[in-house]
Amino acid sequence: MFHTGCRDFTGPVPLSLLMLIPILIVFSLFVKCTFLPQALALRPMHDVPWTLTREQFNLEVVLALKAQTTLAVIVPAKNEASTIGAVLDAISTHHGLIDELVVVNDHSSDDTGVVADHHGARVVNLSGASGKGAAMSAGLRATSSELVVFLDADVINTTTEYVPRLIQPLLEREEVQLVKGYYERPLHNMPTGGGRVNELSARPILSLLYPGLGEIKQPLAGETAGRRSTFEAVSMESSYGVEIALLIDIAHKFSVGALAQVDLGIRRHRNRPLEELRPMSAEVLRAALLRYGVELPTTE
Numbered sequence: 421m422f423h424t425g426c427r428d429f430t431g432p433v434p435l436s437l438l439m440l441i442p443i444l445i446v447f448s449l450f451v452k453c454t455f456l457p458q459a460l461a462l463r464p465m466h467d468v469p470w471t472l473t474r475e476q477f478n479l480e481v482v483l484a485l486k487a488q489t490t491l492a493v494i495v496p497a498k499n500e501a502s503t504i505g506a507v508l509d510a511i512s513t514h515h516g517l518i519d520e521l522v523v524v525n526d527h528s529s530d531d532t533g534v535v536a537d538h539h540g541a542r543v544v545n546l547s548g549a550s551g552k553g554a555a556m557s558a559g560l561r562a563t564s565s566e567l568v569v570f571l572d573a574d575v576i577n578t579t580t581e582y583v584p585r586l587i588q589p590l591l592e593r594e595e596v597q598l599v600k601g602y603y604e605r606p607l608h609n610m611p612t613g614g615g616r617v618n619e620l621s622a623r624p625i626l627s628l629l630y631p632g633l634g635e636i637k638q639p640l641a642g643e644t645a646g647r648r649s650t651f652e653a654v655s656m657e658s659s660y661g662v663e664i665a666l667l668i669d670i671a672h673k674f675s676v677g678a679l680a681q682v683d684l685g686i687r688r689h690r691n692r693p694l695e696e697l698r699p700m701s702a703e704v705l706r707a708a709l710l711r712y713g714v715e716l717p718t719t720e
Contacts, residue, residue, distance in 0.1 A: 467676035482584040485591035492520035494559030497573035501530040508539040513580040524555040553662030572642030586645035589680035597650040597678040601643030603687040621701040632676035661707030
């Protein structure tokens with residue numbers, strides 16, 4: 421019996437999904453001949469992000485350098501009552517590391533806000549438009565620290581080292597403006613295969629259109645750190661496209677060499693079905709293409 425496509429760990433992968441990458445290749449060639457892309461304004465192509473392995477982490481150095489600045493940790497959350505408490509407990513281990521701990525409650529219908537408050541966070545209830553980017557912006561407005569770390573609320577194995585690892589590049593090199601976490605992502609009971617939007621949408625389009633950014637292993641990582649002044653210098657997408665938009669905008673403004681990525685080990689969270697990944701992929705591609713100079717058709 422023949423299948424249209426190959427198989428992933430849970431069944432046939434739709435042929436349309438597999439066709440995404442070659443379609444992007446053809447489309448990018450057309451775009452390069454038609455538009456004046458912002459990508460051409462990126463700094464020299466030999467710039468690469470600074471990658472820190474697990475062996476390069478030094479907690480003592482981080483704690484000593486952190487004493488000279490302030491740090492806010494912001495956790496956007498929507499209906500994450502079952503996981504938010506463990507996330508907050510894990511990152512609160514190192515005394516004096518975090519000056520502001522804020523959970524932005526994005527219109528949750530469960531007890532996310534109550535649990536976050538119980539575990540020591542200041543809860544900001546998002547008003548107005550919903551969305552990850554909107555929650556991140558609200559967290560920025562609610563804090564004042566010089567360094568900012570964003571974390572996802574649905575991770576089930578957040579460790580005590582997430583925050584210090586993420587801020588180490590910012591503390592050690594003044595030129596670093598943005599730090600992304602990278603990790604292995606299991607899918608169901610398999611050791612790899614997670615991060616499907618990352619691997620099938622985000623990384624291919626960055627490799628094709630934005631020199632140097634294809635080196636970022638997890639461009640959509642919610643584990644992100646940066647300087648307040650840097651986040652305030654760029655616009656913040658309101659939707660799921662916020663992560664790739666920040667990456668492109670900050671590389672454009674400061675250079676690819678102003679980026680860093682740190683190894684956070686293995687990251688486990690709720691794996692979503694394919695039908696939920698399609699709109700996420702659309703937002704990611706939309707953010708990347710708009711920044712390249714593509715005028716997309718409007719939706720009614």
